[in-house]
Amino acid sequence: MAERSFTVRDMPTSDRPRERLAKLGPEALSVAELLAVVLGRGTRGEPVTVMAQKLLGRFGNLKGVLAASPEELGDVTGMGPVKAAQLKAVAEIARRLDDPEYVATGQVVKGPDDVFREALARLKGKKKEYFLTVLLDTRNRVIETHEVSKGDLDSSIVHPREAFRQAMLRSASSIVLVHNHPSGDPEPSEEDVKLTRRLLQASEIVGIPVLDHLVVCDTRFVSMKAKGLM
DSSP: OOOOOOBGGGSOGGGOHHHHHHHHOGGGSOHHHHHHHHHOBOBTTBOHHHHHHHHHHHHSSHHHHHHSOHHHHTTSTTOOHHHHHHHHHHHHHHHHTTOTTTSOOOOBOOSHHHHHHHHHHHHTTOSSOEEEEEEEOTTSBEEEEEEEEESSOSTTTSOHHHHHHHHHHTTOSEEEEEEEOTTSOOOOOHHHHHHHHHHHHHHHHHTOOEEEEEEEOSSOEEETTTTTOO
């Protein structure tokens, strides 16, 4: 008869990582125990907690474990493709916590500084011009930051239909326009002013106010509203 796998159910209840997490909270668990919860099942004759400890020993720390390739993870006894995939999924979830595309929205925008911080996470270091709309609800909370276009900014690239499409789909109460100047100089150009005025006219037709238009670079920004350009 083949030996069955050694799982956390074979451990005393008080020692099982999953039960300890439920009773004491995740902060009470060691890194090895947290990894054991993710992995779920050990190998023949070896608890999953031992496998977790082997991973930490092999790669040095949690960051090393999550950065390891599936092939490197496979070098640890018992780490097959399924367990490797589970760890890579956790690594990707952790990465996306710092990615504004995936972080939950709801930040309240009180002024252009808040919009700048929201946009900079997407635009910092970009070598092309990007045009974004920051969609706000009735309480000025961010619904979504939407990429409208990228490339040289002119009125043919940013059409009013595209600028307001997502705002209408998401029932935004207002929007803030944002685009970057990769040159590092956020001073609005004549073309920026023309485009802003065109979009302001469109906003009156669709009934979604444009609160501001920020021109940003990596370290600073210009509010076109504050400069009296809209």
